[in-house]
Amino acid sequence: MTEQAYRRPAAGTHPANLSPEYKSTVARSPSKPAVILPQTLSEITGPLRREERLDAGESDLTKQRMAAPLGERIIVQGRVLDEDGRAVPQALVEIWQCNAAGRYHHPGDQHDAPLDPNFYGGGRVRADEDGNYRFVTIKPGAYPWGNHRNAWRPAHIHFSLFGPAFATRLITQMYFPGDPLLAFDPIYNSVPAGARARLQSSFDMEATQPEWALAYRFDIVLRGRNATPMENA
Amino acid sequence: MSHALTPSQTIGPFYFGTLANTYRAELAPPGVAGERIELAIALHDRDGAVVPDGLIEIWQANSHGRYNHPEDRRNLPLDAGFEGFGRASTDKAGVARFGTVRPGRVPWPQGGLQAAHVNISVFARGVLNRLATRLYFDGDPALAEDPVLKLVEAARRPTLIAKRDGGGLWTLSIHLGGAHETVFFDG
Ligand SMILES: [Fe+2]
Numbered sequence: 001m002t003e004q005a006y007r008r009p010a011a012g013t014h015p016a017n018l019s020p021e022y023k024s025t026v027a028r029s030p031s032k033p034a035v036i037l038p039q040t041l042s043e044i045t046g047p048l049r050r051e052e053r054l055d056a057g058e059s060d061l062t063k064q065r066m067a068a069p070l071g072e073r074i075i076v077q078g079r080v081l082d083e084d085g086r087a088v089p090q091a092l093v094e095i096w097q098c099n100a101a102g103r104y105h106h107p108g109d110q111h112d113a114p115l116d117p118n119f120y121g122g123g124r125v126r127a128d129e130d131g132n133y134r135f136v137t138i139k140p141g142a143y144p145w146g147n148h149r150n151a152w153r154p155a156h157i158h159f160s161l162f163g164p165a166f167a168t169r170l171i172t173q174m175y176f177p178g179d180p181l182l183a184f185d186p187i188y189n190s191v192p193a194g195a196r197a198r199l200q201s202s203f204d205m206e207a208t209q210p211e212w213a214l215a216y217r218f219d220i221v222l223r224g225r226n227a228t229p230m231e232n233a
Numbered sequence: 234m235s236h237a238l239t240p241s242q243t244i245g246p247f248y249f250g251t252l253a254n255t256y257r258a259e260l261a262p263p264g265v266a267g268e269r270i271e272l273a274i275a276l277h278d279r280d281g282a283v284v285p286d287g288l289i290e291i292w293q294a295n296s297h298g299r300y301n302h303p304e305d306r307r308n309l310p311l312d313a314g315f316e317g318f319g320r321a322s323t324d325k326a327g328v329a330r331f332g333t334v335r336p337g338r339v340p341w342p343q344g345g346l347q348a349a350h351v352n353i354s355v356f357a358r359g360v361l362n363r364l365a366t367r368l369y370f371d372g373d374p375a376l377a378e379d380p381v382l383k384l385v386e387a388a389r390r391p392t393l394i395a396k397r398d399g400g401g402l403w404t405l406s407i408h409l410g411g412a413h414e415t416v417f418f419d420g
Contacts, residue, residue: 008419014241015361022243024359027278028409034365034419035384041339042352042367043420045302046292047318085235096251104247108286122251158245160252165304166292166352167420169363173242190361191240198239221236 005044006167006223007083015190022186023147039167046166049092059125061097061137069119071100071138075207075215076174080131080161083224087131093220094160095135096122102141111143136213142181154181154188163222174218175200241363244356246286249322258321260293260333262314267296267334270401272368275328276355279410283327287357291319291331291368293350298337307340323357335370341380348375348382355407364417368405369394381418389416 017029037043062068080091098104098121101113105121119138127133140155156173163169175182177200182188188196198221207215261269272291276284294300294317299309301316317336321329338346348369355364369376371394376382382390392415395405407415 009238013238017360017362017364019361022359022361024243025361026359027280027282028284028357028359029279029361030364030414030417031279031410032414032416034417037381037384037418037420038342039420040342040347040381041300041305042292042294042347042350045300045304047316048302049316049318051316081236083236083238094252096248098247104250106247106250108249109247120251158242158248160244165302166354166365169290169354170239170241171244171356171363172239173245187242187361191242195237195240198237199242219236219239221239223238224236 005039005225006165007226009223012192013195015192019186019190022190043167044165046164046169047162048090048164049162050090052092054124054126058123059135061119061121061123061135064120065118067118069099069116069138071119073136073213074139075134075136075209075213076157076201076218077132077134077204077207077215078218078220080127080133080220080222082222086224087129088127088163088222089129089131091127091131091133092124092162093127093133094124095157097137097140097157098143100138100141102143113141113143139176147186152181152184154179154185159218159220161220161222168222170220170222172220173199176216177201177203241361243358243361244288246358248288249286252288256321257319258331260315260317260319260331265295265312265315265334266310268401270333270335270403272331272333272351272395273328273398273402273404274331274353274368275326275404275406276323276357277327277406277408277411281408281411283323284357284409285323285325285327287323287327287329287355289321289323289329290354290356291333292352293317293333293336294339296334296337298339300339338375345378345380346375348373348379353407360409364409365420366407366415366417367393368403370403371396385416392416
């Protein structure tokens with residue numbers, strides 16, 4: 001078989017598709033194993049979104065409306081890199097989250113918590129040449145969900161990354177360090193024990209701005225490349 | 234390997250309205266070369282129920298069979314305004330719709346060409362990992378020799394083949410489980 005351009009994820013990285021504690025997976029997870037596919041041009045190319053014009057305001061979720069949203073202003077920053085530590089330059093980073101009260105700007109969110117007219121909750125930014133990205137937002141609240149009795153999602157920010165190829169596409173969630181709800185969350189705990197802590201951001205005192213905002217760091221690691229280009233395999 | 238891969242999580246139910254302004258259901262502005270087609274991709278769960286809160290992304294070559302990406306270094310034309318990326322959520326009927334052009338064929342690493350196809354990513358609440366699959370075109374004589382379809386047991390190949398529904402509309406049902414479970418790929 002042709003050597004793969006992008007390495008397969010190590011065992012113990014991603015959740016099992018069927019993670020029954022997270023009830024929605026039961027009817028929505030394939031029962032048959034995925035067919036292993038040699039990586040062709042279809043898999044090693046992918047949308048880079050290079051021509052997508054981003055508004056400067058899209059990376060500051062506190063400035064998208066008439067006034068400042070309620071809640072604790074925070075900085076979320078980090079680096080998009082691959083398993084070999086190489087930067088993913090110009091990576092498009094997309095995020096979405098609920099407001100400080102735990103309510104999404106979404107018609108399906110029926111949680112009895114106030115909407116904030118000054119918080120929309122969606123942001124995008126393009127990383128720099130070294131893969132560094134930075135958002136300003138407010139700390140999202142915890143929110144209840146119907147998975148089981150007294151089920152609460154720990155505070156989290158949804159992240160979407162394309163990386164350099166179709167094969168590197170990733171959607172994930174960033175959590176906050178030491179959140180007591182993590183221990184009870186079937187979505188967080190769907191990730192194998194040895195890997196789930198990677199989804200916790202770390203408090204970043206150095207990037208915290210005096211008199212202004214706490215900072216959290218969240219590095220995102222996408223699939224790395226095999227050393228040999230596949231054409232030479 | 235010096236850095237550990239970031240694990241995947243579900244897109245959840247509430248991306249719509251925040252990721253919505255980045256939708257791209259029309260891939261080919263006027264003037265892009267090729268046969269214009271529409272894709273209707275329906276998403277079903279294991280029990281056949283529609284999935285109205287899913288997100289479908291597509292990635293495809295242009296009509297010349299060229300991907301708009303630096304890894305595709307072949308001397309084939311790129312079309313201005315055509316990236317080849319689409320994103321749309323499923324509607325109440327569980328269907329995501331795209332307007333695009335029929336892709337050309339792209340090479341197989343060991344030689345020859347693959348049959349024309351569109352690459353698909355599926356995301357939804359309850360789907361913890363991105364599910365990757367492909368859309369092929371019914372009636373394409375190249376299907377019989379496609380090296381990817383040959384990796385799939387014959388009985389399951391129809392799950393990857395869109396049917397023409399009059400005019401330029403192609404429909405494909407993706408089943409996350411059940412008797413008609415779609416073939417997903419680990420590429
Ligand atoms: Fe969420």
